[in-house]
Amino acid sequence: MSAPAFIPKNRYRRRRDYFRCFCWIAAVIIIFLLGLIIDEIFTKALPAIRHFGWHFLTSSEWRPNRDLYGVLPMLFGTAVSSLLALLLALPLGLAVALFLSENFLPRPLRQLMRMIVEMLAATPSVVYGLWGIFTLVPLVQHYGEIVVHHCGWIPFLHGPAYGNSLLTASLVLALMVLPTIAAISRASLVAIPETLREGAYALGATRWETITRVLLPYAAPGIVAASILAFGRAMGETMAVAMLIGNSQRLTLSIFSPSNTLSALLANQFSEAEGLQINALMYAAFILILLTLGTNIIGELVLRRTQRALGGGS
Amino acid sequence: MMIPHSNPPHHFFSNHEKKTSFLRLWSNQLLTTLCVLFSFFTLVPLFSLLYLLIHKGLPLLHFSVFTKLPPPPGLHGGGFGNAIIGTITMVGIATLLSAPIGILGAIYISEYAPHSSLTATVRFIAKLLTGIPSIICGAFAFALVVLHTGQFSALAGGAALSILMLPTILLTSEQALMGVPSSYRDASYGLGATPFQTIWRIVLPEALPAMMMGMMLAVARAAGETAPVLFTALFSQQWASSIMEPTASLSVLIYNFSALPYHYQVQMAWTASLVLVAMVTGTNILAQLLFRRKFQ
DSSP, rough: OOOOOOOOOOHHHHOOOOOHHHHHHHHHHHHHHHHHHHHHHHHHHHHHHHHTHHHHHHHOEEEEEGGOOOOOHHHHHHHHHHHHHHHHHHHHHHHHHHHHHSOOOOOHHHHHHHHHHHHHHOOOOOHHHHHHHHHHHHHHOOOOOHHHHHHHTTTTSOOOOOSSSHHHHHHHHHHHHHHHHHHHHHHHHSSHHHHHHHHHHHHTTOOHHHHHIIIIIHHHOOOOOHHEEEEEEHOOHHHHHHHHSSSOOOOOTTTTSOOOOOHHHHHHHHGOOTTHHHHHHHHHHHHHHHHHHHHHHHHHHHHHHHHTTSSSOO | OOOOOOOOOOTSHHHHHHHHHHHHHHHHHHHHHHHHHHHTHHHHHHHHHHHHHHHGGGGOOOOGGGTSSSOOOOOOOOOOOHHHHHHHHHHHHHHHHHHHHHHHHHHHIIIIIITTTHHHHHHHHHHHHTOHHHHHHHHHHIIIIIIHHHSOOOHHHHHHHHHHHHHHHHHHHHHHHTSOOHHHHHHHHHTOOHHHHIIIIIIIHHHHHHHHHHHHHHHHHHHHOOOOHHHHTTSSSSSSTTTHHHHHHHHHHHHHHHTSHHHHHHHHHHHHHHHHHHHHHHHHHHHHHHHHHHHH
16 A cells, blocks of 8 residues: 555656645644643642642542542542443443344334444543433432432442432443443454354354354454443543432441542532642542543553454454 | 355265255354344434434424524523534634644654654553543543633643544544555655655645545544533533633533423434434544545
């Protein structure tokens, strides 16, 4: 695909290819952009990093009026809401991926399902938030009270139950990462050589014996990659979470109580921040970027490995 | 391949085998049903969302919402004309900033050096950039533009959105360029064309529809984003007169109004959501209609 080496050295060739230079510059800009983002946020966070150090991660005080900042509750909220979202979305996402790659129902219906998943992916985050305020918040409030009443003794389920809670945010996050899980899992299911399936059928396996014992184990690395990437996406998701999680700065361990995430913290406080608070928020952004970047690097590497194992792939 | 088969005679299986085979077939049916049910379960939220959008958004949807300014908290009337203009302005700025870099970068990694280590790096970094949380783009633009110019502006919002769009444009453009058969390039080089002539006259025209489609998908995604513009462009109750002042956008309007205790403002948030979803979905569908034909 590149310019072949046997091009005759005519007058065009001898002239410098300025267009190539422009293209090269653009490519290099993309590489430097990631570095620039990290560097810029790190520089702005530096005063807070110097001031608070590691204590920033272990303190649960966020009091702008006294210039005391710690993000332990937000770290907890980010981790738990993303994990819970992943647990909820994984079975559904896998079911959708299987639905799209198997022939349970005729093609038009599968096409419809595909369109719907694409629409779920294209819906703006803020609209999910608005929808959540009207549907999920009352639902969680209502059923939360029942659960707390009967199973309040179980850890993480104690009351009182609020509508704007960790669980509400997790539910909407699950909906938002579902398309990611479904799309990547489907791609790795479709990439399985047809001979494996035929072999399993020839040995007398039923459809689901083939799926659970042949197809899913073969696609497992791709599904793992999908989960990791979805987890990264859930950690960075902002608006819907900020509208539903209740934005409490206190560390609470129940999924029915208001909580906060790193991204929701940034969304809520940045526009009115001043002085050291800006630096503290940049520190929080720096932690968020490290978390999501780390997760994404692992996810991409796993995905790359599975694609190599499957011999190319998309 | 369907192999015609008749039912085996009933003494073919022993009684024990008959039982297990019944169990196997039954669990097979059960799992199929579960899988289809789970899949259709994902429809429930979407239909609920669409129903609410239409049910709550439609009553206030008049022509005047496109031309009037947002009502102050607690008051009735008005619209969100400035927010629509603001969203379009910022997405426009973002496209102007990101499209040239994305497309030129894609040309480099697909045409000039498809197998170099630089290309592998660019591709990997672009994949990572797609995973950067949108709020981080906002924080970056805040640090880079807002803190330097000393004010919230449409330019800062556009810059934040451009970082969001860049990797999408790069990766879809690369896909589009890779979709051009290499025999076209071989023929062009065979006729003595330079790499620049080959790219400019042969490859780009062929890849253009798919590239435009990728760009429109990126535009649609950026138009719906809130987090990057929330504290870079902020919000404004007025018509914007330049790109160097706080600017309203549809998504931030929805966010602000949804938190207000006034029924009318919440209704307006739903109407704005309806318009935003229509804009985003419309751009998506238009992209598919206009450009998919050649792509597939």
